[in-house]
Amino acid sequence: MEALSMTNAWIKENGGNWNNSSNWGASVTPDTQPWIDVYIGGSVNSVVNVIKDAPSPTVIQSLTVGDFADLSVSAVSGNSSVAFSVEALTVANAGAMTIATYSPVSLGSNPTIDGELTISGNSNIFINSNSINGTGELILDDATIGTPSNMFTMGDDLTTILKNGAALYVNNQKAGKEIRFSGSDNGKDNLLVFSGYSQTVSTQVTGFDSSSVVHVNGGGATPISAAFNPNGDGTYTLKIDFDQWGNGISLTNVTPATGFSPGAASIVPTSERGWNVVTDIACFLQGCLIRTTEGYVPVEGIKPGDKVLTLEQGEQEVVWCGRGFTAIASHTDLPDDIAGYPVRIKAGAISQGVPFDDMLVTSEHCLYLDDVFVPVRMLVNGDTIAYDRTITSYNYFHVATSAHSIILSNGVETESYLRSSNRKSFNAMYALPRRNNVGELTWEKDSAAPLIASVEKAQQIFNTLADRANKEIVSRRPDLTTDSDLHLRTNTGAYVRLVSCKDGRYSFMVPVGTKSVTIFSRSSRPCDTVGPYLDDRRDLGVLVGSITYVDGLARRGVNSITSHLDSDNLDGWLPKETPDSRWTNGRAVLHLDEAAAKTAIMLSIQILSAGPYLQSSSPHDACAA
Secondary structure (H helix, E strand, O other): OOOOEEEEEEOOOOEEEOOOHHHEOOOOOOOOOOEEEEEEOOEOOEOEEEEEOOOOOOOEOOEEEOOOEEEEEOOOOOOOOOOEEEOOEEEOOOOEEEEOOOOOEEOOOOOEEOOEEEEEOOOOEEOOOOEEEOOOEEEEEOOEEOEOOEOEEEOOOOEEEEEOOOEEEEEEEEEOOEEEEOOOOOOOOEEEEEOOOOEEEOOEEEEEOOOEEEEEOOOOOOOOEEEEEEOOOOOEEEEEEOOOOOOEEEEEEEEEOOOOOOOOEEEEEOOOOOEEEEEOOOOEEOOOEEEEOOEEEEHHHOOOOOEEEEOOOEEEEEEEEEEEEEEOOOOOOOOHHHHOOOEEEOOOOOEOOEOOOOEEEOOOOEEEEOOEEEEHHHHOOOOOEEEOOOOOEEEEEEEEEOOOOEEEEOOEEEEOOOOOOOHHHOEEEEEOOHHHOOOOOOHHHHOOOOEOOOHHHHHHHHHHHHHHHOHHHHHOOOOEEOOOOOEEEEOOOOEEOEEEEEOOEEEEEEOOOOOEEEEEOOOEOHHHHOOOOOOOOOOEOEEEEEEEEEEOOOOOOOEEEOHHHHOOOOOOEEEEEEOOEEEEOOEEEEEOOHHHHOOOEEEEEEEEEEOOEEOOOOOOOOOOO
């Protein structure tokens, strides 16, 4: 057996090609013979960039990408052989490694990532231990770690970033410090996969958006419902129930991406014997009738190759059909649209004989009215268009034509499926060959009509339909209040009452030793207080402007606090309204500076806007005195 050589270290300043022997201390590349240790490192004044673009069968015993070094592996092998292989990998705190090849790569057992490891376009990464440790970041860019039978354990201090169609198969109990969804530029969903057994997952899940999908592996328990429940601090708990007794998976710390609010959650069976949990589905419920060249056909009976009649393009061939399933979580106190209740459009709600029979759709489904598409949730009047809370589980369906189209369902002009990044919302029933199935589409470029953008036009359409149902609906309003019930609670739990209010500034005497306060108030959604035609489903507390304080003896003058404006991710704060103002969600944490904590202070908070609130809403501080 050939004896192992000791250490081979990179010596070329500023980097170069791995395959050049003059760049190595041993005057040969690590590919020429087995090495116990291979080291690449630079300095703060000389960052080393190393390119490995040729495959090698040699297995390196230990590879360290040290500080100020960046190793890029782009080697491509033939015949599915391994292009790069190490037994042990360490990426130092200020080091980085990129795997940018689709060929198999072996990273040995329990790699340690204290810096940054990026894997791009590769689903053939082999790690013998099914575990990754470290304090750094693992970035999966259209890449996959794990399989349904090989779930990975992530180190307690490791952050994993999913982007552009990445997939992570993770152990429910050991998911790491943070899993960060980072969006998709290629129309592919990012997939976070858990095993099908009951478990509470406390790992922080951030950046959740419309391209984010949580998947439950088959072979274990079967999910029956799912719901995003607000935690009151800007985060959500995603509860996936396996039975009526509450057993299931709970992701207790989910933070949505900026500007995204999780909607109704649906359970979708997949061809891989698992289930996707997805949000904001736009589709028909079973029994809706679609106008085809052969007459009206139930949506569940439509097949690719059928011809549907469209408003703008005549006959169009159906190229895809999909279905899914939703169950409303039991004992939910979520708003009807978020909980996932379907919307019933009664016969004649749109015009005389339209629809010609009641029809049921999801709240995100769009109707074509006055030359625009309008989500039906913006038209709910509680009478002829209303949430049907008697339906707590249902199958949903959709059909796609080669181009997004305006089709007829029960006589109503509505939309065909726009093939966007939410394809995982459906279990495809039928599809034509791929040559007939164009890529992902967007509302901005590919919709058959624009999505409504004008509040005034939305209100006009709402009023027209509401007036048709009952003239009193237009003037009917819920019971409202403008009292925000604004108060504070310190980090130690002490209740802080309002001292004075003048010219929009609310003053509170905060006791000595306080490091932070929570700003409590009522909160409501504008779509509930103004009307559903206002497409604003944010839960708004108070709009905060400037914050100042003086100490108890007024020795240091007026001091400003800007912590609520300086960071994007803060508990209980929505994205900034303007550079100088920010909404709370009714329970927002404000961090004080060290000087403020050393003495009692008079804290002054500028409130730029507050309410109206639903009279039925209560302050988020359940222990308010």
